[in-house]
Amino acid sequence: MDPSVTTEITPTLGASAFIPAPATPYQGDIARYWNEEARPVNLRLGDVDGLYHHHYGVGPVATEALGDPADSTYEKKLVAELHRLESAQTDVLLDGLGAIGRDDTLVDAGCGRGGSMVMAHQRFGCKVEGVTLSAKQADFANQRARELGIADHVRARVCNMLDTPLESGSVSASWNNESSMYVDLHDLMAEHSRILKVGGRYVTITGCWNPKYGQPSKWVSQINAHFECNIHSRREYLRAMADNRLVPQTVIDLTPDTLPYWRLRATSSLVTGIEEAFIKSYEDGSFQYVLIAADRV
Ligand SMILES: C[S@@+](CC[C@H](N)C(=O)[O-])C[C@H]1O[C@@H](n2cnc3c(N)ncnc32)[C@H](O)[C@@H]1O
Numbered sequence: 001m002d003p004s005v006t007t008e009i010t011p012t013l014g015a016s017a018f019i020p021a022p023a024t025p026y027q028g029d030i031a032r033y034w035n036e037e038a039r040p041v042n043l044r045l046g047d048v049d050g051l052y053h054h055h056y057g058v059g060p061v062a063t064e065a066l067g068d069p070a071d072s073t074y075e076k077k078l079v080a081e082l083h084r085l086e087s088a089q090t091d092v093l094l095d096g097l098g099a100i101g102r103d104d105t106l107v108d109a110g111c112g113r114g115g116s117m118v119m120a121h122q123r124f125g126c127k128v129e130g131v132t133l134s135a136k137q138a139d140f141a142n143q144r145a146r147e148l149g150i151a152d153h154v155r156a157r158v159c160n161m162l163d164t165p166l167e168s169g170s171v172s173a174s175w176n177n178e179s180s181m182y183v184d185l186h187d188l189m190a191e192h193s194r195i196l197k198v199g200g201r202y203v204t205i206t207g208c209w210n211p212k213y214g215q216p217s218k219w220v221s222q223i224n225a226h227f228e229c230n231i232h233s234r235r236e237y238l239r240a241m242a243d244n245r246l247v248p249q250t251v252i253d254l255t256p257d258t259l260p261y262w263r264l265r266a267t268s269s270l271v272t273g274i275e276e277a278f279i280k281s282y283e284d285g286s287f288q289y290v291l292i293a294a295d296r297v
C-alpha cells in the first residue's frame with residue numbers, strides 16, 4: 001500500500017482522518033457498499049451482546065429455548081438464537097487457529113465490524129489486526145474496542161487485504177471469515193503467505209461453488225449479484241493455497257451445520273430476500289459452506 005495516496009473522508013466517518021484510495025474501481029464499489037450497509041438483521045443481532053458479525057451461523061437450533069411462536073417474546077428469542085449461531089461460527093473458526101498465545105498477533109482479513117476480532121482477543125489475550133475497505137466499519141470496530149477497553153490489542157484499519165502494511169513473517173495466524181469472495185484468490189493467498197510465520201496457520205470460512213455441480217448455479221449467481229461479490233469454487237481455494245505454501249490441514253464441509261441457521265432465519269421478520277438462494281443452493285449441492293485450515297510451510 002502506498003501511504004502517500006490518500007483520500008479525505010467525511011468528518012462523520014470519524015477516527016481515521018485519511019484512507020487509502022481504492023486499489024481498483026471494484027474495491028471502491030465494495031467500500032461504498034459496506035459504508036452504506038445498515039441491515040437490521042446485522043444490527044439487531046449485534047445489539048444482543050455487542051458482538052457485530054457479518055457472517056452466518058452454524059450449529060443446531062435450540063428449538064426448546066425459542067418456545068411458542070405465538071408468544072410475544074418469540075421474535076426477541078429468535079434474534080438472540082440467530083446471533084448465538086453466528087458467534088458459534090466464529091468459535092469454529094477460532095478452534096481452527098490452533099494454539100495461540102498472548103504474545104501472538106493475528107490478522108482478520110476483511111474484518112467487518114470486528115465481532116470476530118473481539119472474540120479472538122477474549123479467547124487468546126493476543127493482539128488482533130483487522131483490515132477492511134470500509135472506513136465506517138473500521139471506525140465502528142475501533143469504537144467497540146475502546147468501549148470494551150481492549151483498543152491496545154484490537155485494531156481495525158482501512159486497507160486492502162491484498163496489500164497490507166504488516167511485516168513479512170510477523171503473524172502467527174490469519175483468517176478470512178466470509179470475505180475472500182471479493183478478491184483474486186492467488187493474490188490473497190500470496191499476501192497471507194507473506195505475512196505469516198513459517199508454521200503459522202491460515203483459516204477461511206467461506207461459501208464456495210462445488211466443482212461436482214459443474215459451474216456456478218443460478219442460486220450462486222443470485223448471491224453474487226446480491227452482495228456484488230464473486231464466489232470461487234472449492235477447487236480454486238485449494239489450488240491458490242497449494243501455489244502459495246499453504247498446505248491444507250483440515251477441510252470441513254459446514255453445509256449441514258449452516259442449513260438450520262438459514263431455515264430459522266427464513267422464518268424471521270429480519271429476512272433480506274437472499275435466504276432462498278442460500279437454502280436452495282445448499283440443498284441442490286451447487287454451493288457449499290466450508291472451513292479450510294492450512295499450515296504455512
Ligand atoms: C461479509 S463481510 C465479513 C466481515 C467479517 N469477516 C465478519 O465475519 O463479520 C466482508 C468484509 O470483507 C471486506 N473486504 C472485501 N474486500 C476487501 C479487500 N480487498 N480488502 C479488505 N477488506 C475487504 C469488506 O470491507 C467487509 O468488511
Ligand SMILES: CC(C)=CCC/C(C)=C/COP(=O)(O)OP(=O)(O)O
Nearest residue numbers: 039041053054055178206207227272
Ligand atoms: C457465504 C457467502 C457467499 C457470503 C458472502 C459474503 C457476505 C456478504 C456475508 C454476510 O454478510 P452480512 O452478514 O452482512 O449479510 P446479511 O445481511 O445477509 O446477514
Ligand SMILES: [Mg+2]
Nearest residue numbers: 041042054055
Ligand atoms: Mg448478517
